Each structure stands twice: as C-alpha cells, then as structure tokens.
Amino acid sequence: MTGFWRGRSRAAKMDLYMRVTMYSLPWFMCLGVMSPFGGHLVREPGPVALAQGLMALALVQTVLSMHAVRRSFAHRLHGAPAPWRTGAVSLVLGVAFLVLAVTLQATGGLSAGGDSESNYVLMVMFGLSTTAVSLCALSTALRLTVGTVAAAVLTGVVVGTVTGDRPLAAATGVTIVLAGLYGLGAFRSTLWFMSLVWQLDRARDTEARLAVAEERLRFGRDLHDVMGRNLAVIALKSELAVQLAERGRPEAVAQMAEVQRIAQESQREVRAVVRGYRQADLRNEIEGARGVLAAAGISCVVEDGLAAELPPGVQSALGWVVRETTTNVLRHGNPRVCTLRLTSDGVRAVLVVENDGAAAGATVSSAGSGLAGLRERLAAVGGTLVAGAAEDGLFRVRAQVPLSAPDDTDARTGKEGEGMARRTAAPRTKGLLRRSGAAGADAA
Structure with a gap:
C-alpha cells in the first residue's frame, strides 16, 4: 500500500484523493x-410503498452518480465527451424521486413522531444532490445556476397548484436551489480545481522539456561558434597542403603544422565549453536545491557557512552530490524535512544530506546509476560516499572530499584531450611530414 501511494506523483495523489471523496459522498447522501x-x-401500506420506492430510486441514483462522476472527470480533465445521456437519465430519476417525496409528504406519510417538514426537506435535499452531481459537468456554471433556479420556481408552482400547500411548495423550491448550489459549489469546484492541478503538472513537465531543449540549443550554438570557423580553416589549409604536396612544394609542411596548431586550439576550446557543462558550483547547487525543495513543499534546513571558503575542486565535487541527492529526494521519497550540513575538519570537507522520507528498512539499490556515479566521481578526487537508512526513519548521504582535491573536470578533460591529441594528431602529422619530405626529395 505504501508503494502504491508513494509511487504516484503529487498530481496523481491529489487526483486519487478527490476521486475517492467524490465516489464516497453519494453513498452518504443515500x-x-x-x-x-x-x-x-x-406504518401503513401507502407510505411504506412510497418509502420503498424512494429508497430504490436513491440507490439507483447513487450508482448512476458514480458513473457520472467518472465521466465528468474524463470530460473536464481529458476532453472526453460530456455525459449527456447519464445526465438525462439522472434528471428523469430525480423528477420521479421528487414526485414520490411530495406525495409522501402531502399524504402525511412523514408525520409520525416528529417535524415532518424538516424530515421532508432533508430527504429531498439528499435525494436531489445526487442528481445535481450527475448534471454539474454538463454546461457552464451560469447556465446551470439559471436552470436550477428556473426548475425550483417551476416545481414550486406545480407543487403549490396540485397540493394547495404553499409551505410545501416553498420548501420544495428552496430545497431544489440548495441541492443545485451544493452540486455546483462542491463537485463542480472540485472538477475545476483538479483541472488546474493537472494543467500545472503538464505545464511543469513542458517547462522541464523546454529547458532541456533550450540547453541543447545553447550547447549546439556554443559548439558551432567554437568549431565552425576552426573546421573551415582546417579544411582549407588541408586542401592547400594537399595541393602543395602534389606539386612537391616544401610549404605543405608549414600548412600541416598550422592545421595541427588549429586542431589543438580547437580541442582546448571544446574542453572549455564542456567544462562549463560538467562543473557544478556548490553554492549555486545549494540555493537551487533549497528553492526546488521549497517549491515541492519540503522544508529545507541548510548549514553551508563553509561553502565559499572551499577550493574549486572540492566545490565542484560536492556540488554534484547536492544535485544528485536533491533529485533522489524528489523522485524516490516523500519527506517533510531535508537537512544539508557542510563541515570541515581542516583536512577534508564533509557534506551530510538527510531526509525523513525513507521507508522502514530502505536500502540503496546497486542497480541505480546516480549514487554509483557519485562514488566514481568522488573516488577520482580521493573522496568517499556512504548512503543508506539511518536512525529515526532518516535516509542519510555522507560525502567526504579532501581539501587538496584537484578540479576533477579539468583533470579528466585535460587528460582525455591530451591523450586524444597524442593518439591522433601526432601520428598523422608525422606521416604527413614524412610524405612531404619524400615528395620534396623526389622533386629535388
């Protein structure tokens, strides 16, 4: 049951709660x-028969209203057709219920042992509320309000004319208005509220997708700006070197050396671009985590007085820890409070992230890639990461990074780029130099 609830998004939880509530209320009305x-x-045959008919109609109305509620959700939230047929059947049953109720009251069937007028008003109010629930999603609120008032006036006039009992007619009209307003105020407002919840949820997903798309476009623009001109120059100079080599001109060597220089410069520029995407600033990540958790309704307690004093390499490594743990809190838990503490003993920086959303006996799956990637990233700079359930139902992530840790991004990108340059550029350049030298000797 816990997994069934925790596995749902916040919008899905609210949707389920509202559906259960709206499915349950008609039974209380019955x-x-x-x-x-x-x-x-x-206790006479006539009143008993009328009461049995009213109970049967109330049960049928209750079952029909549950179907109408389901169709109303589909109509208002997902654009499905409106439940017009269900509403029409419910309206007919509501009229039949009102006829039996008026007959029962007019014949004195509710006059035993109490105030018959109050019992009549309550009975009609509960009975017609299910009809209002079935009709509340069919049109605009203004039209439904006008229709309810018109139906109340017309019914009051008919009841007063047939029975000659003006108090009964007035009570019937007022009860119809109250039942209609209850359906509009309680159920129609719930449908409107849920439509807003799902719209906001879809808007959040759309915003996230657009942010990713915008980041991809920015990355593409940066790469184009960095590599576009350099690749064009490399192509032109390579073509010129080929033509010079074919003619046996020694200038081909100088052109290929220039190509090598431009290629190495392009590598440095690409590493600078990638570094901007792979680095995580600790202070920015902490503020971002605080804002994201607050927006999700999670109280965030932060103790980060040392963040500004840490070396860049340590900030980058711990920034990734904050980013990943925040994602895990939002994705895998349902906490109320999340605490982030940053301390240092002069040798290493220690970051502890705790939240109270861990289930009993929670463990860290070895199949996940988030925490495993963090361990690898911290191990590259001599750090460690420990994650798991703690006391009092807390889930704790503890990361330690030496204060002498290098900038892991610079180290990785520099080593990868230099290794690639040694494996590719140098052999090709030496080959071109040998071929150019051989061509020059043949020409001589």
Missing part, C-alpha cells in the same frame, strides 16, 4: 435519504 424512515414514517 443514507441521508433513508434516515427519516426509521422513526418518522407512518
């Missing part, structure tokens, strides 16, 4: 219809 029959019904 019980409200039957409540006056216990001690206020006259």
Whole structure:
C-alpha cells in the first residue's frame, strides 16, 4: 500500500484523493435519504410503498452518480465527451424521486413522531444532490445556476397548484436551489480545481522539456561558434597542403603544422565549453536545491557557512552530490524535512544530506546509476560516499572530499584531450611530414 501511494506523483495523489471523496459522498447522501424512515414514517401500506420506492430510486441514483462522476472527470480533465445521456437519465430519476417525496409528504406519510417538514426537506435535499452531481459537468456554471433556479420556481408552482400547500411548495423550491448550489459549489469546484492541478503538472513537465531543449540549443550554438570557423580553416589549409604536396612544394609542411596548431586550439576550446557543462558550483547547487525543495513543499534546513571558503575542486565535487541527492529526494521519497550540513575538519570537507522520507528498512539499490556515479566521481578526487537508512526513519548521504582535491573536470578533460591529441594528431602529422619530405626529395 505504501508503494502504491508513494509511487504516484503529487498530481496523481491529489487526483486519487478527490476521486475517492467524490465516489464516497453519494453513498452518504443515500443514507441521508433513508434516515427519516426509521422513526418518522407512518406504518401503513401507502407510505411504506412510497418509502420503498424512494429508497430504490436513491440507490439507483447513487450508482448512476458514480458513473457520472467518472465521466465528468474524463470530460473536464481529458476532453472526453460530456455525459449527456447519464445526465438525462439522472434528471428523469430525480423528477420521479421528487414526485414520490411530495406525495409522501402531502399524504402525511412523514408525520409520525416528529417535524415532518424538516424530515421532508432533508430527504429531498439528499435525494436531489445526487442528481445535481450527475448534471454539474454538463454546461457552464451560469447556465446551470439559471436552470436550477428556473426548475425550483417551476416545481414550486406545480407543487403549490396540485397540493394547495404553499409551505410545501416553498420548501420544495428552496430545497431544489440548495441541492443545485451544493452540486455546483462542491463537485463542480472540485472538477475545476483538479483541472488546474493537472494543467500545472503538464505545464511543469513542458517547462522541464523546454529547458532541456533550450540547453541543447545553447550547447549546439556554443559548439558551432567554437568549431565552425576552426573546421573551415582546417579544411582549407588541408586542401592547400594537399595541393602543395602534389606539386612537391616544401610549404605543405608549414600548412600541416598550422592545421595541427588549429586542431589543438580547437580541442582546448571544446574542453572549455564542456567544462562549463560538467562543473557544478556548490553554492549555486545549494540555493537551487533549497528553492526546488521549497517549491515541492519540503522544508529545507541548510548549514553551508563553509561553502565559499572551499577550493574549486572540492566545490565542484560536492556540488554534484547536492544535485544528485536533491533529485533522489524528489523522485524516490516523500519527506517533510531535508537537512544539508557542510563541515570541515581542516583536512577534508564533509557534506551530510538527510531526509525523513525513507521507508522502514530502505536500502540503496546497486542497480541505480546516480549514487554509483557519485562514488566514481568522488573516488577520482580521493573522496568517499556512504548512503543508506539511518536512525529515526532518516535516509542519510555522507560525502567526504579532501581539501587538496584537484578540479576533477579539468583533470579528466585535460587528460582525455591530451591523450586524444597524442593518439591522433601526432601520428598523422608525422606521416604527413614524412610524405612531404619524400615528395620534396623526389622533386629535388
């Protein structure tokens, strides 16, 4: 059951809560219809038969209203067709219920042992509320309000004309208005609220996708700006070197040396671009985590007085820890409080992230790549990472990084770039130099 609930998004949790509530309320209304029959019904064949008919109609209305609620959710949230047929059937049943209720009251069937007018109003109020629930999603709120008032006036006039009982007619009209306003105020407002929740959820997903797309476009623009001109120059100079080599001109060597220089410069520029994407600034990550957790309704307690004093390499490594742990808190837990503490003993920096959203006996899966990637990243700079359940239902991530840790991004990108340059550029350049030298000797 815990996994069933925790596995849902916040919008899905709210949707499920609202659906269960709206499915349950009609059954309470059905019980409200039957409540006056216990001690206020006259025990004669006529009133008993009318009461049995009212109970049967109330049960059918309750079942029908649940179907109408499901169709109303689909209509308002997902654009499905409106439940017009269900609403029409419910309206007919509501009219039949009102006819039986008026007949029961007019014949004195509720006059035993109490105030028959109050029992009649409650019975009609509960009975017609299910009809209002079935009709509340069919049109605009203004039209439904006008229709409810018109139906109340018309019904009051008909009841007053047929029975000659003006108080009964007035009570019937007022009860219809109250039932209609209850359906609009409670159920229609719930549908409107849930549509806003899902719209906001979709807007958040769209915003995230657009942010990723914008970042990709920015990365593409940066690479184009860095590599576009250099690759064009490399192509032109390589073509010129080929033509010079074919003619046996010694200038081909100088052109290929220039190509090598431009290629190495391009590598440095690409590493600078990639470094900007692979580095994580600790202070920015902490502020971002604070804002994201607060937006998710999670109280975030931060103790980061040492963040500005740490070396760049340590800040970068711990920044990735903050980013990944924040993602895990939002994705895998349902906490109320998240605490982030940054301390140092003069030799190493220690970052501890705790949250109270861990289930009992929670363990860290070895199949995940987030924490495993963090361990590899910290191990590259001599750090360690320990994650798992702690006391009092907390989940704790503890990261330690030496204060002498180098900038892991610079180290990796520099070593990778230099290794690639030695494996590719140097052999090709030496080959071209040998061929150019041989061509020059043949020409001589």
